[in-house]
Amino acid sequence: MTLKRNTWLLILMASIVFSFLFFLLLTNNRVEYIGKVDIALGTRVKVVVSADHPERVINAILREFHRIEDKFTVNEKKNDKSVISRINQSDTYPVVIDEETAFVIERSLGLAQGTNGAFDPALGNLIKLWGFDRISDADFEPDVPTQEEIDRAVRLSGYEHVSVEGNKITLENGVALDLGGIVKGYAIDRGVEIGREMDTDATGYIDAGGDIGIIGPKFGGDFWSVAVRDPEGEPDDYVEKVFLEKGAVVTSGDYERTFEIDGKRYHHILNPKTGRPVRKTKSSTVIAPNAMDADVLSTAGFVLGGEFASIMLPPLGGQGYFIGEDGKVKTTAGWHFFTERR
Amino acid sequence: MTRLRLFRVKDLLLYIAIACVTIGVLLTLNRTGSDMIIVKINKTTVYRFSLLEEATKTIESDNGKLMDVVIKDEDAYIKNSTCPLHLCEEGSIAQTGALVCVPNRVIITYDTDQMDYDNEDRRGYDLMTK
Numbered sequence: 210m211t212l213k214r215n216t217w218l219l220i221l222m223a224s225i226v227f228s229f230l231f232f233l234l235l236t237n238n239r240v241e242y243i244g245k246v247d248i249a250l251g252t253r254v255k256v257v258v259s260a261d262h263p264e265r266v267i268n269a270i271l272r273e274f275h276r277i278e279d280k281f282t283v284n285e286k287k288n289d290k291s292v293i294s295r296i297n298q299s300d301t302y303p304v305v306i307d308e309e310t311a312f313v314i315e316r317s318l319g320l321a322q323g324t325n326g327a328f329d330p331a332l333g334n335l336i337k338l339w340g341f342d343r344i345s346d347a348d349f350e351p352d353v354p355t356q357e358e359i360d361r362a363v364r365l366s367g368y369e370h371v372s373v374e375g376n377k378i379t380l381e382n383g384v385a386l387d388l389g390g391i392v393k394g395y396a397i398d399r400g401v402e403i404g405r406e407m408d409t410d411a412t413g414y415i416d417a418g419g420d421i422g423i424i425g426p427k428f429g430g431d432f433w434s435v436a437v438r439d440p441e442g443e444p445d446d447y448v449e450k451v452f453l454e455k456g457a458v459v460t461s462g463d464y465e466r467t468f469e470i471d472g473k474r475y476h477h478i479l480n481p482k483t484g485r486p487v488r489k490t491k492s493s494t495v496i497a498p499n500a501m502d503a504d505v506l507s508t509a510g511f512v513l514g515g516e517f518a519s520i521m522l523p524p525l526g527g528q529g530y531f532i533g534e535d536g537k538v539k540t541t542a543g544w545h546f547f548t549e550r551r
Numbered sequence: 552m553t554r555l556r557l558f559r560v561k562d563l564l565l566y567i568a569i570a571c572v573t574i575g576v577l578l579t580l581n582r583t584g585s586d587m588i589i590v591k592i593n594k595t596t597v598y599r600f601s602l603l604e605e606a607t608k609t610i611e612s613d614n615g616k617l618m619d620v621v622i623k624d625e626d627a628y629i630k631n632s633t634c635p636l637h638l639c640e641e642g643s644i645a646q647t648g649a650l651v652c653v654p655n656r657v658i659i660t661y662d663t664d665q666m667d668y669d670n671e672d673r674r675g676y677d678l679m680t681k
């Protein structure tokens with residue numbers, strides 16, 4: 210059979226156009242993600258979203274981060290609107306607080322109790338003494354306090370001196386609040402909530418300095434693979450990988466927010482009992498249903514060390530992976546549930 | 552009846568042209584990265600650099616020099632930052648997806664909104680907790 214040359218040409222072009230349209234169809238079926246990076250709560254915040262109007266969702270999430278930063282971050286030089294500064298600097302107690310503040314503080318006190326004080330939201334004096342509240346400032350000058358100063362700040366610390374009754378909070382014994390160990394997690398949870406409220410089909414994640422909350426599964430049905438950074442390696446080296454389609458994962462490491470003086474490195478996770486940076490852990494990673502709990506429990510796990518943390522954290526809702534000072538790894542019994550795609 | 556002659560030179564050239572255009576369009580559509588990076592200071596885009604040209608660029612604000620951005624091998628990293636802890640000098644944009652200096656309020660990203668979200672094949676994971 211012979212066909213006219215033009216007919217063959219037509220068939221060929223039609224095939225190309227068909228292939229092209231088929232490719233477009235395939236591409237359109239893939240979920241497309243839009244992302245934005247910003248600075249909030251003293252860290253890098255990356256929001257990656259797929260939704261009908263992803264930019265609106267991302268901007269709303271970032272606005273919430275900045276609102277929470279203004280409201281809860283203690284930085285006397287930069288931020289005098291903070292409700293935490295108002296509580297800390299009050300001459301008389303109780304101080305009347307709003308519902309949201311009461312919620313965050315009550316949750317932090319509950320987890321402080323649950324972790325036997327390994328996480329403590331009332332270390333404001335210690336954190337201020339070491340300067341970790343100003344570590345993200347351009348003019349931060351690191352300094353190591355004297356033992357006498359540390360002992361005094363330890364005496365003026367402790368969650369047991371904080372009480373919340375309804376909309377009133379009382380601080381005793383000269384303690385000061387610092388919610389730095391919980392508020393990033395809270396902001397992630399609020400961001401996830403906002404994303405889902407604005408678009409029930411929204412998927413993606415929020416990554417605030419390596420603390421991660423999942424808005425929804427990858428492509429709407431797959432797991433996000435999350436690497437756990439190697440504390441000894443390069444920034445993209447990892448020691449473990451977990452798979453999440455919901456919930457949150459947070460890591461506390463001795464390589465973040467550090468300064469070095471006379472060849473000795475000091476990091477921001479303080480032992481509430483000694484008032485000094487914890488030395489027995491290199492990193493503590495916790496998966497929890499929400500980022501607020503994961504945030505707190507990763508700090509607690511870091512302070513407790515793998516041996517204790519692997520037993521104490523699961524009843525509080527966290528599964529963890531802990532690397533000790535000697536490089537030895539300890540995990541909770543349920544951790545391996547997340548290390549495979551199910 | 553005319554006998555089919557598929558491979559006349561003119562036709563062949565036409566086929567090749569159509570194929571090239573199609574491949575070009577497909578590759579463009581399939582692309583999510585960028586050869587350009589943008590530097591934002593306090594949320595304002597101040598610089599835009601090509602990753603294809605090796606160079607060391609100085610980033611300045613009204614208050615003077617903030618840092619150098621070294622562009623090499625289609626990658627970029629920060630050097631000589633004026634921030635106190637130099638945390639922003641850790642890693643490159645290919646490793647971390649974005650370079651951020653919190654004290655200097657500098658964000659360096661690829662010049663695209665389309666995020667490199669599906670990274671499993673390239674680096675073994677989508678995102679990193681740290």
